[in-house]
Amino acid sequence: MNQNINSVESVVAQIQGLSSSADDVTHLHGLLKQSEELLQSESTRLAPFLAELDPSKHSLGYLYILEACTTAPKAKEQANELVLSIARFLNDCAAEQIHLAPDKFVSVCKRFKDQVMLLETPLRGVAPLLTAIRKLQSSSSEHLTSLHPDFLLLCLLAKCYKTGLCVLEHDIFEVDQPTDFFLYCYYGGMICIGQKRYRKALELLHNVVTAPMSTINAIAVEAYKKYILISLIHLGQFSTSLPKYASSVAQRNFKNFSQPYIELVTCYGNGKISELEAYVQANREKFEIDHNLGLVKQVVLSMYKQNIQRLTQTYLTLSLQDIANTVQLNSPKEAEMHVLQMIQNGEIYATINQKDGMVRFLEDPEQYKTCEMIEQIDSSIQRIMTLSKRLTALDEHMSCDSQYLAKAGRERQRFDFDDFDTTPQKFNI
Structure with a gap:
């Protein structure tokens, strides 16, 4: 196959011909790196060529052209078309291909975020960026990517709080x-x-x-x-x-x-x-x-x-009027509303007698013997055990890290000897 890449047309031809196997894609990656200067110089006329590529089959090549295409600033009227193109790519692209050029993938995603903010439609960016995060993370949800902050920002602006919570539920152990x-x-x-x-x-x-x-x-x-x-x-x-x-x-x-x-x-x-x-x-x-x-x-x-x-720590029963007076509320009715809200939120345990306006404070009814509570406790124990193993592994890794040991040795003289454990003899600091 002719690999003399001197035009955008030849780049597209190489992408179409070298996207079927892992070896071909690896070879294509090298060619695309050589073509970066060409693509950047032709950035203003690249958009029509995207229609000749399938983002699911030609993901790496599509990414290179899309990244070059989005380099130049876009007017607001052009942003809508660009947002549609990038959203389609993020949804369809193959993770194994975009992992060959993660920096370019992140760059495209960040420009996508900028465009939806330019259009003042942050909601349009929430789902595509979540998909992008999943593909960039690949097998580990414990990896904090450069796209996480952008995704959460769009969730905030679009008031999609529950969607944002889905990534916050995962523990993070790797940070770029x-x-x-x-x-x-x-x-x-x-x-x-x-x-x-x-x-x-x-x-x-x-x-x-x-x-x-x-x-x-x-x-x-x-x-x-x-x-x-x-x-x-x-x-x-x-x-x-x-x-x-x-x-x-x-x-x-x-x-x-x-x-x-x-x-x-x-x-x-x-x-x-x-x-x-x-x-x-x-x-x-x-x-x-x-x-x-x-x-x-x-x-x-x-x-x-x-x-x-x-x-509740002092009294067993108290009138709503006394609560209002003590807490500096305007009326017993206002005190009742506060007490009811706190009962509903599980902040206190009490009952209100509507006839005489008396509040009876109760003990916590939780006996810690229900199936749900046992499952919750077990889940917490499992999480603590996992964290303990990670900390042990990290401690072992640091104890063998030459840079850390050298720094600890240099700083030792600034502190009392007792501030440090004795250094193992096998390490020459």
Whole structure:
């Protein structure tokens, strides 16, 4: 076969002739690499050639031409046609072929995301990007790709929170780029907040706040602000001291960039609704600029819940009027609505006597002996065992890593000898 590639037509011919077997595709990959400069120079006239290729059979060649075709900026009227072409490709392409050029595949997907945002139709990008993630991950759902943050961003903009949760349910153990991890956890935390899955949101935001960082970044600062608010909403408390394993950069700088939120924590800790509401009103503009005013209002509402929960630790029965007076609610009816909502959410266990307006607080009815609870406990145990095996394997890998051992040896002199375990003799540091 003639392999003198000096025109787009000859490139297309090679793609059509070398896409039937794995060996042919590997050979084609080398030819396509040699043709990149040609394709880039002809980028403005490549679109019609895509019609001559089948994205399911000629995936690698289609990808190269599509990537070159999308290099130049597109007007809004051209974006719709481009979105359709890329969506079709993402749905039909063969994973084993696009794995030969993952960088180009990611590049096309990111341009696809840009185009649907240009069209202000983020919903159109959700399903194709989810498909792209699955194909890029191949056999492992534990791999965080560069497409995860873009997918979650589109889910947020399109309010497809449940679709976003489907990737957040998987544990992540492999990360391509640190920035991807920051954005993945931040957008994921916002999706969980939208679904009121505060425990998972705290986990993701905690990952951002405590992740290694050499310099402060805007993503981490915004995550820290939301981390404070969700902690108050879900836990009713927040410690301004970060864990020891958080970076020194984070420990030094977060408070400086989040002063209104730190003061909100202090005000919340005083337990006085009137003071908290006055503080929120005085700093309303600051919270609005951060797009956090809605969460701040939920913080205020959570104080009512926290005060009601404290009553359950002291009293067995209490009237709605007494609850309203103690918690600083306007009326017994308002107190009843708060109590009913908390019962429905499983935050307290109580019954309300409608005749005399008395609330009876109960013990947690969970006996931990149902089939569902046993399955849940077993699932948690299995997950912990899997994580333990991974940590053991990672520890063994690090103990044999020459770069890590060399760095640990250089830094040893900066600390007391007792801060480190004795180094195995077989390692020459």
